[in-house]
Amino acid sequence: MSADVAPTPQAPGEEVPPLQPAAANSGLLEVFRRRYLLKLLVRSTIQARYQGTFLGWFWSYLQPFVRFLMFYFIFQVLIGRGGSMENFAIHLVAGLVIVHFFTETFNGGTKSLVSNRGLIIKLPVPRELFPVATMLVSLYHSIPMVVIMLVACLTLGWAPDPMGLVAGLLAFAIIAVLGLALALIFSVANVYFRDFGKVTQTLTQFTTFSVPMIYPFSMVAERFEKLPWVADVYLLNPVAEAVLLTQRCFWIGTNSDPEAAALEHLPADLYSRGVIMLVISLGLLVVSQLWFSKLERRVPERL
Amino acid sequence: MTTVIKAENVTKSFTMQYHRSLKQIVLAKARGQKTHEYFNAVDDVSFTVEAGESVGVMGLNGSGKSTLLKTISGVMQPDSGQVLTRGRVAGLIATGAGFQPQLTGRDNLWLNAAILGMSEAETKRKLDEIIDFADLGKFIDTPVTYYSSGMKARLGFAVAINVESDVFIADEALAVGDRPFKRKCKQRMREIRENGTTIFFVSHSPGAVKQLCDRVLVLEKGKLGFDGEVQEGIHYLHYDEGDDGDDDEGFGKDD
Numbered sequence: 036m037s038a039d040v041a042p043t044p045q046a047p048g049e050e051v052p053p054l055q056p057a058a059a060n061s062g063l064l065e066v067f068r069r070r071y072l073l074k075l076l077v078r079s080t081i082q083a084r085y086q087g088t089f090l091g092w093f094w095s096y097l098q099p100f101v102r103f104l105m106f107y108f109i110f111q112v113l114i115g116r117g118g119s120m121e122n123f124a125i126h127l128v129a130g131l132v133i134v135h136f137f138t139e140t141f142n143g144g145t146k147s148l149v150s151n152r153g154l155i156i157k158l159p160v161p162r163e164l165f166p167v168a169t170m171l172v173s174l175y176h177s178i179p180m181v182v183i184m185l186v187a188c189l190t191l192g193w194a195p196d197p198m199g200l201v202a203g204l205l206a207f208a209i210i211a212v213l214g215l216a217l218a219l220i221f222s223v224a225n226v227y228f229r230d231f232g233k234v235t236q237t238l239t240q241f242t243t244f245s246v247p248m249i250y251p252f253s254m255v256a257e258r259f260e261k262l263p264w265v266a267d268v269y270l271l272n273p274v275a276e277a278v279l280l281t282q283r284c285f286w287i288g289t290n291s292d293p294e295a296a297a298l299e300h301l302p303a304d305l306y307s308r309g310v311i312m313l314v315i316s317l318g319l320l321v322v323s324q325l326w327f328s329k330l331e332r333r334v335p336e337r338l
Numbered sequence: 339m340t341t342v343i344k345a346e347n348v349t350k351s352f353t354m355q356y357h358r359s360l361k362q363i364v365l366a367k368a369r370g371q372k373t374h375e376y377f378n379a380v381d382d383v384s385f386t387v388e389a390g391e392s393v394g395v396m397g398l399n400g401s402g403k404s405t406l407l408k409t410i411s412g413v414m415q416p417d418s419g420q421v422l423t424r425g426r427v428a429g430l431i432a433t434g435a436g437f438q439p440q441l442t443g444r445d446n447l448w449l450n451a452a453i454l455g456m457s458e459a460e461t462k463r464k465l466d467e468i469i470d471f472a473d474l475g476k477f478i479d480t481p482v483t484y485y486s487s488g489m490k491a492r493l494g495f496a497v498a499i500n501v502e503s504d505v506f507i508a509d510e511a512l513a514v515g516d517r518p519f520k521r522k523c524k525q526r527m528r529e530i531r532e533n534g535t536t537i538f539f540v541s542h543s544p545g546a547v548k549q550l551c552d553r554v555l556v557l558e559k560g561k562l563g564f565d566g567e568v569q570e571g572i573h574y575l576h577y578d579e580g581d582d583g584d585d586d587e588g589f590g591k592d593d
Contacts, residue, residue, distance in 0.1 A: 051340060051424070051425075052424055052425045052504070053424065054341060054342075054344065054422045054423070054424045055422060055423070055424075056415075056420060056421065056422055056423075057409060057410055057411065057412040057421040057422065057423045057427065058409070058412040058413070058414065058415040058421070059412070069452075071452055071457060071458055072452040072453060075448060075449050075452045076449070076452075079438050079441055079445065079449055082440070082441060082445075083438055083440045083441065086440035086441075086481070087440065153435055153436070154435050154436045154453070155413075156413065157413065157431060157432030157435045158411075158413065158431065158432055158435055158436065158453055158454070159411050159412035159413050160453060332415050335408070335413055335414050336352055336353075336414065
């Protein structure tokens with residue numbers, strides 16, 4: 036080796052980086068550190084969705100709108116579930132937004148490691164990146180439906196109120212954190228046993244019917260008046276809680292008598308339940324990160 | 339001299355069959371067969387690399403070179419022992435992995451640079467250099483799905499070879515494409531060498547190792563069979579024998 040080899044390309048006076056394990060990974064903190072890569076990954080996933088189509092992002096608005104029309108027609112007009120409720124359509128869409136955000140995050144997140152196999156087995160990237168990216172992409176894809184709902188609400192004379200905004204943000208926070216936690220748990224499990232993809236699909240089938248979307252919460256309370264614990268168990272579902280919070284944000288205000296509607300169709304301790312759910316979700320996120328870190332060692336060879 | 343790579347008793351084993359179904363496991367147990375078989379791809383390998391060294395890794399197919407490189411790049415963790423590295427470890431591994439077919443060459447360039455660890459400012463600074471190197475002309479703004487394999491290779495290479503790393507690693511040919519492009523690659527590799535960047539790469543080409551490296555590691559079925567002078571190492575592997583003509587991956591100035 037020649038004796039006058041130039042020193043390694045570092046600016047003079049710069050500190051020499053420490054010698055550390057090659058595969059060091061601080062999990063979600065690492066994802067935050069590489070947020071530039073996360074941003075690009077999210078952006079490229081979003082761009083890729085409608086590449087090659089002529090109408091592009093128009094489809095992001097058309098699809099939810101058609102779904103909303105279908106649900107409205109069947110449940111309000113045909114079955115008449117909306118009955119005594121005003122603006123049942125808004126009640127429904129509020130639920131749809133949350134259900135959609137949750138199921139897309141959960142399903143997509145579960146598959147995220149397996150579908151990015153090519154990248155993971157060859158290049159060092161923090162693997163939590165993929166479930167996080169999935170959650171952010173789903174969040175982004177919720178926007179068109181929220182926009183449609185906002186327009187509809189404003190037309191009906193709704194005006195945003197501070198508590199409502201808090202409720203709405205709380206709802207999205209719960210689902211974002213919960214969805215991410217579940218995505219972390221199931222994505223790595225799916226690498227070991229591909230069955231988990233199917234398990235997730237089966238579980239998300241329940242979501243549509245276990246939340247007060249196509250029927251109001253008051254119906255559950257009424258039906259099981261003699262067994263009040265049923266309503267309590269029902270409310271243990273964080274997705275149901277998030278749906279109720281979103282309805283507080285958007286739907287309640289469109290009623291002619293918001294307070295009466297809130298009394299009838301929302302549980303009494305809505306906000307405290309919401310906060311508890313958020314705390315539980317954060318706890319689950321911590322657990323899911325520990326689970327992920329433990330199992331991700333063997334992910335490259337298992338993919 | 340600062341140590342930039344330190345491998346200590348690195349062992350990595352793989353299972354031969356991961357996804358056995360319940361039925362297969364039950365049948366195997368009933369027949370008294372083993373349900374899982376293991377083998378050590380990398381077996382108790384230890385070495386250190388100092389800053390500025392240029393090390394080649396050679397070995398027959400299946401000797402564990404790629405696995406070793408994966409533990410060094412950080413994709414895999416050793417089952418026992420440890421691998422320590424200093425600074426940014428990047429280079430020519432899986433060039434083009436992570437290419438999204440629907441995006442343009444330019445967008446994929448940004449994405450690939452980010453995957454390899456470059457920040458936004460860095461990428462912006464080297465953008466022209468990379469686009470120049472890839473030499474795709476107007477095609478840089480066409481979706482990658484329409485690229486020929488040569489174009490994809492050139493783009494992947496252009497990004498990877500322009501990452502400013504502290505340790506440059508490579509697990510593939512150091513020069514691809516047509517003659518002019520190969521010449522550019524070789525020129526760039528010489529520049530990297532002259533800059534004093536530590537080089538650590540896997541190669542099947544004794545010519546490349548001879549011209550670029552001052553030290554060679556030879557792996558044999560996962561174990562480190564030889565660590566030392568290039569000529570001796572090549573001889574150890576019997577790569578200097580045979581009359582079928584050496585390869586063309588020479589790195590001389592007139593190649």
